Amino acid sequence: MADTKGFSSIETPGYVGFANLPNQVHRKSVKKGFEFTLMVVGESGLGKSTLVNSLFLTDLYPERIIPDAIEKQKQTVKLEASTVEIEERGVKLRLTVVDTPGFGDAIDNSNSFSAILEYIDEQYERFLRDESGLNRRNIVDNRIHCCFYFISPFGHGLKPLDVEFMKKLHSKVNIVPVIAKADCLTKKEILRLKCRIMQEIEGHGIKIYPLPDCDSDEDEDYKEQVKQLKEAVPFAVCGANTLLEVKGKKVRGRLYPWGVVEVENPDHCDFIKLRTMLITHMQDLQEVTQEVHYENYRSDRLAKGIKVKENGIKQERDNNVNAQAQANNALSEKDRILQEKEAELARMTEMLAQMQARMQAQH
Amino acid sequence: MADTKGFSSIETPGYVGFANLPNQVHRKSVKKGFEFTLMVVGESGLGKSTLVNSLFLTDLYPERIIPDAIEKQKQTVKLEASTVEIEERGVKLRLTVVDTPGFGDAIDNSNSFSAILEYIDEQYERFLRDESGLNRRNIVDNRIHCCFYFISPFGHGLKPLDVEFMKKLHSKVNIVPVIAKADCLTKKEILRLKCRIMQEIEGHGIKIYPLPDCDSDEDEDYKEQVKQLKEAVPFAVCGANTLLEVKGKKVRGRLYPWGVVEVENPDHCDFIKLRTMLITHMQDLQEVTQEVHYENYRSDRLAKGIKVKENGIKQERDNNVNAQAQANNALSEKDRILQEKEAELARMTEMLAQMQARMQAQH
Numbered sequence: 001m002a003d004t005k006g007f008s009s010i011e012t013p014g015y016v017g018f019a020n021l022p023n024q025v026h027r028k029s030v031k032k033g034f035e036f037t038l039m040v041v042g043e044s045g046l047g048k049s050t051l052v053n054s055l056f057l058t059d060l061y062p063e064r065i066i067p068d069a070i071e072k073q074k075q076t077v078k079l080e081a082s083t084v085e086i087e088e089r090g091v092k093l094r095l096t097v098v099d100t101p102g103f104g105d106a107i108d109n110s111n112s113f114s115a116i117l118e119y120i121d122e123q124y125e126r127f128l129r130d131e132s133g134l135n136r137r138n139i140v141d142n143r144i145h146c147c148f149y150f151i152s153p154f155g156h157g158l159k160p161l162d163v164e165f166m167k168k169l170h171s172k173v174n175i176v177p178v179i180a181k182a183d184c185l186t187k188k189e190i191l192r193l194k195c196r197i198m199q200e201i202e203g204h205g206i207k208i209y210p211l212p213d214c215d216s217d218e219d220e221d222y223k224e225q226v227k228q229l230k231e232a233v234p235f236a237v238c239g240a241n242t243l244l245e246v247k248g249k250k251v252r253g254r255l256y257p258w259g260v261v262e263v264e265n266p267d268h269c270d271f272i273k274l275r276t277m278l279i280t281h282m283q284d285l286q287e288v289t290q291e292v293h294y295e296n297y298r299s300d301r302l303a304k305g306i307k308v309k310e311n312g313i314k315q316e317r318d319n320n321v322n323a324q325a326q327a328n329n330a331l332s333e334k335d336r337i338l339q340e341k342e343a344e345l346a347r348m349t350e351m352l353a354q355m356q357a358r359m360q361a362q363h
Numbered sequence: 364m365a366d367t368k369g370f371s372s373i374e375t376p377g378y379v380g381f382a383n384l385p386n387q388v389h390r391k392s393v394k395k396g397f398e399f400t401l402m403v404v405g406e407s408g409l410g411k412s413t414l415v416n417s418l419f420l421t422d423l424y425p426e427r428i429i430p431d432a433i434e435k436q437k438q439t440v441k442l443e444a445s446t447v448e449i450e451e452r453g454v455k456l457r458l459t460v461v462d463t464p465g466f467g468d469a470i471d472n473s474n475s476f477s478a479i480l481e482y483i484d485e486q487y488e489r490f491l492r493d494e495s496g497l498n499r500r501n502i503v504d505n506r507i508h509c510c511f512y513f514i515s516p517f518g519h520g521l522k523p524l525d526v527e528f529m530k531k532l533h534s535k536v537n538i539v540p541v542i543a544k545a546d547c548l549t550k551k552e553i554l555r556l557k558c559r560i561m562q563e564i565e566g567h568g569i570k571i572y573p574l575p576d577c578d579s580d581e582d583e584d585y586k587e588q589v590k591q592l593k594e595a596v597p598f599a600v601c602g603a604n605t606l607l608e609v610k611g612k613k614v615r616g617r618l619y620p621w622g623v624v625e626v627e628n629p630d631h632c633d634f635i636k637l638r639t640m641l642i643t644h645m646q647d648l649q650e651v652t653q654e655v656h657y658e659n660y661r662s663d664r665l666a667k668g669i670k671v672k673e674n675g676i677k678q679e680r681d682n683n684v685n686a687q688a689q690a691n692n693a694l695s696e697k698d699r700i701l702q703e704k705e706a707e708l709a710r711m712t713e714m715l716a717q718m719q720a721r722m723q724a725q726h
Contacts, residue, residue, distance in 0.1 A: 045517030068563055069521040107524050108471040152517070154408035154544065158432040161470050181517065184547030186618055200431055255549055257630050259622025267620050 033092035035141050036282055037081075037123075039173065040097060041116065041165065042150025043104035046180035051148075051239035052097050054252060054263060055275055058084050059241075060097055077102040077115040081142075098144065104161055112161065113168050120144055120172050124297040143294060145285045146209070146278070147173045150180040151234065157196040166206045172293055174209035174285050176277070177201070182236035182269050183254060183261045190236045197234050208233070211277070212284055229277050235270040238263055396455035398504050399645055400444075400486075402536065403460060404479065404528065405513025406467035409543035414511075414602035415460050417615060417626060418638055421447050422604075423460055440465040440478040444505075461507060467524055475524065476531050483507055483535050487660040506657060508648045509572070509641070510536045513543040514597065520559040529569045535656055537572035537648050539640070540564070545599035545632050546617060546624045553599045560597050571596070574640070575647055592640050598633040601626055 040048040049061050060082045083096045098119070103112050123143045130139040147169065151162055166175055177197065182190055201208060211230050214223045240263045244253045254261040263271045278285075403411040412424050423445045446459045461482070466475050486506045493502040510532065514525055529538055540560065545553060564571060574593050577586045603626045607616045617624040626634045641648075 043517070045515070045519055047517075066519040068559075069523050069526045069567075105522060107475075107527060108473050110471050112470075152408070153547075154406070154410075154515070156408055156429040159407075159468060160432050163432045164470060181547055183619070184516075184544055187620065196431075204432075256546070256622065256624075257550065258624050259619065261619075261621050 033085075033094055034282070035094045035096075036146075036286070037096040037098060037142055037144050038278075039100065039116075039120075039144045039147040040150065041100045041103055041147060042180060043152065044101070046150040046152060047239050048099065048148075048150055048180075050241060051178075051180075051237060051271075053241050054239040054271070055278070056084070056086055056095060058086060060084060061099075076106075077112050079115060079119045096142065109161055113165060116165075117168060117172065120169070121297065124294055125301075127294065128298055128301060143289055144173050145282075145289045147175050149175050149177050151177055151197065153179050153181050153185050153193070153236075157193070158200045163200070163204050163206070166201070166208070167204065170207045171296060174288055174293070175206075176209050176274075177234035178274060179234050179236040181238055183238040185236070194234060194236065209285065209288070211281065225276065225280075229273055232270050232273045235274040235277070237271050237274050238269040239271070396448075396457055397645070398457045398459075399509075399649070400459040400461060400505060400507050401641075402463065402479075402483075402507045402510040403513065404463045404466055404510060405543060406515065407464070409513040409515060410602050411462065411511075411513055411543075413604060414541075414543075414600060414634075416604050417602040417634070418641070419447070419449055419458060421449060423447060424462075439469075440475050442478060442482045459505065472524055476528060479528075480531060480535070483532070484660065487657055488664075490657065491661055491664060506652055507536050508645075508652045510538050512538050512540050514540055514560065516542050516544050516548050516556070516599075520556070521563045526563070526567050526569070529564070529571070530567060533570045534659060537651055537656070538569075539572050539637075540597035541637060542597050542599040544601055546601040548599070557597060557599065572648065572651070574644065588639065588643075592636055595633050595636045595640075598637040598640070600634050600637050601632040602634065 038052070040052060042048055044066075053059055053061075078101055080099045080101065081096050082099070083094060086093050086095060100116055103109075103116070106112070120143075127139065127141065127143055130136070149162070149166060151158065155162075166177075169175060179185075179190070179193060179197070185193065211226060211233070214226050238254070238261060240252050240254045240261070242253065242255075243250050244255055244260055245251075246253065246260050246262065251260070251265070252263045254263075262268050266272050401415070403415060405411055407429075416422055416424075441464055443462045443464065444459050445462070446457060449456050449458060463479055466472075466479070469475070483506075490502065490504065490506055493499070512525070512529060514521065518525075529540075532538060542548075542553070542556060542560070548556065574589060574596070577589050601617070601624060603615050603617045603624070605616065605618075606613050607618055607623055608614075609616065609623050609625065614623070614628070615626045617626075625631050629635050
């Protein structure tokens with residue numbers, strides 16, 4: 001197992017970590033509080049709710065009823081947003097979790113994507129409308145800042161549904177792939193599955209959320225942490241909200257006849273790493289959403305009617321893919337220049353469209 | 364945990380148990396050997412091959428290549444039969460395992476059933492042709508005697524695909540439901556899932572293979588064993604072919620950072636129970652296939668053109684459903700009499716059809 005320096009939550013249980021947020025942005029935002037919207041996608045039973053509850057030490061779904069096979073058959077993919085306000089050391093976080101019950105549960109899952117795509121676009125559309133309005137001070141940001149995509153630990157890699165989903169969504173939202181319920185895999189199996197999944201993600205040209213590279217002046221501990229986080233993708237996780245006693249200590253875990261899985265033990269699963277990633281990159285996830293995904297949406301909307309060359313602006317930041325992907329998938333220098341030109345072109349097209357819109361408004 | 368008297372294989376590892384077969388049927392069959400065909404159905408990655416290999420201590424798929432998501436997307440459900448000859452204490456078993464790769468892997472699984480249904484019917488058709496021929500001495504029996512249906516441990520019960528499959532197949536083949544990879548569930552979760560699955564099976568009127576009741580003069584140990592087997596349905600299993608050392612003893616198991624799952628430990632999973640069930644009921648599984656499922660097929664074939672009332676002959680033996688089902692689903696005495704009448708009617712219709720066929724042949 002790799003060294004796990006920097007993931008200190010084990011020593012201070014119950015400390016989630018978002019009290020660090022103020023250091024990431026300006027101090028005055030503390031008073032206002034933070035907003036974050038997380039989407040969770042994956043087949044029923046992969047432990048989405050349990051994981052989210054474990055991550056934020058809260059109970060997002062107190063009155064949950066699980067449908068049976070017949071109800072599942074009838075049900076289409078719904079989207080359900082639950083919001084909780086959590087406070088830690090004086091810092092408030094308004095967390096919205098958007099669940100997608102029904103995804104992948106039907107016999108025919110061809111339409112599993114459309115409801116999710118529509119939902120994401122609706123949030124962008126609402127934000128665009130608010131942003132274009134007069135009073136821009138109290139805009140509620142319901143855009144999806146991050147999407148945890150749950151991969152079954154049993155597939156020998158990705159399923160066709162997984163590939164299809166990520167391909168359709170990767171230019172709309174920051175996808176963070178996680179291997180669900182990883183406590184059913186041995187260490188060897190986890191390594192093999194991670195390796196296979198990353199190969200398939202690269203092979204299919206899927207762009208998952210790229211953990212940004214460290215600045216060279218960052219301290220060594222942080223650099224080491226980011227390196228370990230990058231290596232851990234896709235995070236193999238396991239959630240639990242039950243407190244068990246192991247060697248006199250209370251731990252969150254699952255009790256099997258052959259032992260106890262400790263959720264917050266980095267030797268048992270990547271739960272702590274996923275939480276660290278989410279907390280330390282909340283600000284970046286919001287930025288990428290604003291600067292890449294939302295700008296993509298906005299430019300598409302404004303240039304509606306004018307054919308914008310594909311792979312335009314969205315390529316700009318997406319080039320910053322994570323290290324493994326970069327190594328295998330690197331674009332040659334020429335391609336990069338070409339894409340910059342295309343991005344430039346797309347930006348100009350957008351400006352043109354805006355001008356046209358303004359002119360029409362004046363008529 | 365229930366008492367596990369009667370599941371003695373732990374003490375004599377490597378002893379599968381089919382050496383008991385000769386006691387079940389006549390002695391001379393020993394020389395000829397036994398034939399058995401097992402079908403395994405379930406999504407990729409549920410451990411079908413591992414389980415079958417663990418059950419018979421053999422390697423049925425030495426050169427297996429696992430397709431990736433794109434190949435899975437293109438691939439339809441195929442059926443692949445692998446045959447091994449195993450010998451134990453002088454008794455030969457010619458075991459055929461029919462695998463169904465591709466089942467449930469597509470985005471749209473609406474056609475997952477048809478290939479399997481066709482395959483089963485083809486075997487019946489071939490047997491019918493051979494049986495109607497002149498030389499009936501060396502008929503090879505490739506009919507499916509038992510179908511292990513693998514249910515995902517992560518569903519909160521059955522999926523629509525599971526219900527649909529079992530409904531379409533239950534009058535064609537002996538279905539034995541198993542909960543796959545049960546080492547990812549705690550004891551409490553296993554109990555809850557078993558309970559929910561049985562409720563759904565009964566609620567949907569699905570008829571799984573009914574373990575026959577014991578004769579009253581059977582010895583107490585055997586009665587206890589059958590009782591425990593009945594209670595264990597659907598068997599929660601976990602396979603492994605790796606030998607690990609636990610407290611100085613070699614065991615088949617899976618090594619996790621928090622402990623070792625011992626496949627043949629009845630406290631860890633139902634593997635031994637499933638094997639005991641299969642071995643001690645091989646003869647009965649063949650009988651039910653011959654007397655119920657094949658006779659259904661044959662009568663349908665012979666009466667082709669004449670409308671046979673539904674629920675006819677097939678009800679005869681199916682009434683002998685397993686204990687739990689019986690309790691909840693019991694037919695009233697009147698219904699039973701009605702069904703007997705219907706069965707009688709169906710039998711007469713069949714005879715009529717045979718006579719007509721003979722008459723036509725004479726013309």
